[in-house]
Amino acid sequence: xxxxxVVFFACAILAVAGGILLILAxxxxxxxxxxxxxxxxxxxxxxxxxxxxxAAVQIIVYAGAIMVLFVFVIxxxxxxxxxRTNFSHIAKFVGVPLGFFLLLLTAHWLFHSxxxxxxxxxxxxxxxxxxxxRALSMLLFRQYLFPFEATSILILIAxxxxxxxxxxxx
Amino acid sequence: xTAVPISYYLVLSAILFGLGVVAVVxxxxxxxxxxxxxxxxxxxxxxxxxxxRAHNQLDGLVFVFFVIVVAAAEAAVGLAIVISLVQNRxxxxxxxxxxxxx
Numbered sequence: 377x378x379x380x381x382v383v384f385f386a387c388a389i390l391a392v393a394g395g396i397l398l399i400l401a402x403x404x405x406x407x408x409x410x411x412x413x414x415x416x417x418x419x420x421x422x423x424x425x426x427x428x429x430x431a432a433v434q435i436i437v438y439a440g441a442i443m444v445l446f447v448f449v450i451x452x453x454x455x456x457x458x459x460r461t462n463f464s465h466i467a468k469f470v471g472v473p474l475g476f477f478l479l480l481l482t483a484h485w486l487f488h489s490x491x492x493x494x495x496x497x498x499x500x501x502x503x504x505x506x507x508x509x510r511a512l513s514m515l516l517f518r519q520y521l522f523p524f525e526a527t528s529i530l531i532l533i534a535x536x537x538x539x540x541x542x543x544x545x546x
Numbered sequence: 547x548t549a550v551p552i553s554y555y556l557v558l559s560a561i562l563f564g565l566g567v568v569a570v571v572x573x574x575x576x577x578x579x580x581x582x583x584x585x586x587x588x589x590x591x592x593x594x595x596x597x598x599r600a601h602n603q604l605d606g607l608v609f610v611f612f613v614i615v616v617a618a619a620e621a622a623v624g625l626a627i628v629i630s631l632v633q634n635r636x637x638x639x640x641x642x643x644x645x646x647x648x
Contacts, residue, residue, distance in 0.1 A: 380549055392562070395561070398565070398581065404575050407578045408581055414562065414588060421555070427595050427610075430595060433614055441618065445621055445625060446577065453638065471572070472568075475567065475568040479561060482564060483557050508604070515605065516608055523612060530615070530619050
């Protein structure tokens with residue numbers, strides 16, 4: 377087994393373990409920490425795919441900013457363990473198989489979509505150009521300049537909306 | 547040095563997305579449900595990056611960038627809604643939010 381395979385399987389197992397821990401965890405803070413584990417391992421996978429800019433953004437913005445916001449709100453609201461309701465038998469015998477069915481359906485769809493079919497038999501991972509970030513910035517600030525500027529308006533509106541929503545009623 | 551096949555990444559992405567959907571359906575804490583949505587967005591990001599690499603086009607990476615920006619905006623507004631909800635309902639349980647339930 378070569379090094380990329382080892383790194384891939386280590387990160388994949390960590391990511392899936394984090395996802396399962398998210399479901400099993402009773403406390404919201406444990407769920408948040410397990411999702412940070414998933415995000416970190418996905419960042420390493422992005423590096424493996426040659427998207428170093430996205431890997432850095434994943435760590436800085438996702439794990440650094442968004443999840444810190446979640447953890448902050450969990451601490452602010454003093455969120456304890458979630459109340460147990462009796463887990464109905466319908467959920468156990470229908471819900472769990474349906475979840476796995478959805479998973480299989482997604483994998484099946486990914487393979488048999490035109491895009492998926494063309495790469496399932498393809499040469500696998502292509503060689504990575506070493507100027508990805510440079511080319512990405514060219515694309516982002518030329519072809520996608522308008523959506524990029526529009527996201528700044530979106531962030532501004534989101535900040536205003538969050539301020540108004542979280543304000544205490546007078 | 548052989549590279550990892552593209553399909554492995556897609557299967558991992560599908561597994562993570564499925565786990566996110568299961569968590570949204572099963573969890574009762576509203577903050578945990580929000581976190582599960584972030585997990586699904588992450589799975590989709592992995593698929594985007596994988597397809598971008600497979601086709602050697604960088605547009606997918608730009609879309610991942612936009613997905614992350616929209617996720618940040620969504621988290622800010624969503625958590626503000628959670629805070630005002632807790633101020634009204636005194637509970638994080640999603641079962642208590644049933645005014646519009648049929």
